[in-house]
Amino acid sequence: QQPVQSPQAVILREGEDAVINCSSSKALYSVHWYRQKHGEAPVFLMILLKGGEQKGHEKISASFNEKKQQSSLYLTASQLSYSGTYFCGTNSGYALNFGKGTSLLVTP
């Protein structure tokens, strides 16, 4: 089953914060986050495993609530380079099911 992402699209000014949510109807072992810039391949951001540990790098972090089967991606003090489409991926057998993506545009 495909995870559900919200919102579908976000427009921010540089320096503002954003939260992207991902929820699943089934129990999760892990949640993955990827970013895809226009015309490029999706790039891995981070994996969150069962345990609710918040991970991150630079000003992008994420949390995983396995009981609620939800994950959230936090973008703090957004930069122009954060623009792109963000996908969450959830475990499905030996592969990942991805949400339809959240389009993020950061403007000057």
Add this chain to the structure above:
Amino acid sequence: KAGVTQTPRYLIKTRGQQVTLSCSPISGHRSVSWYQQTPGQGLQFLFEYFSETQRNKGNFPGRFSGRQFSNSRSEMNVSTLELGDSALYLCASSLGTAEAYGYTFGSGTRLTVV
């Protein structure tokens, strides 16, 4: 180290034809997955191979098939192409299971069916 290499980058085919796409994973990665990406549906899982065995398959018709060779390179084939098969086809490699290690994606093959 070299990333995931997909060939060709662009392809134009006519309805009814068949097509073969190729993917070379990162050296040492034995798992290769294929995804179809379209604007309306996002990333749709096609299949996953590990050590030449298909371990998982998505909900696509039998016209979509794939295989993996002993050197981990993978190919996917689409027979009797339809207009709706026009999409970006992405290959992703993983060290082990994607759920534990995540993916490295290739740049994709843009298939246009006319």
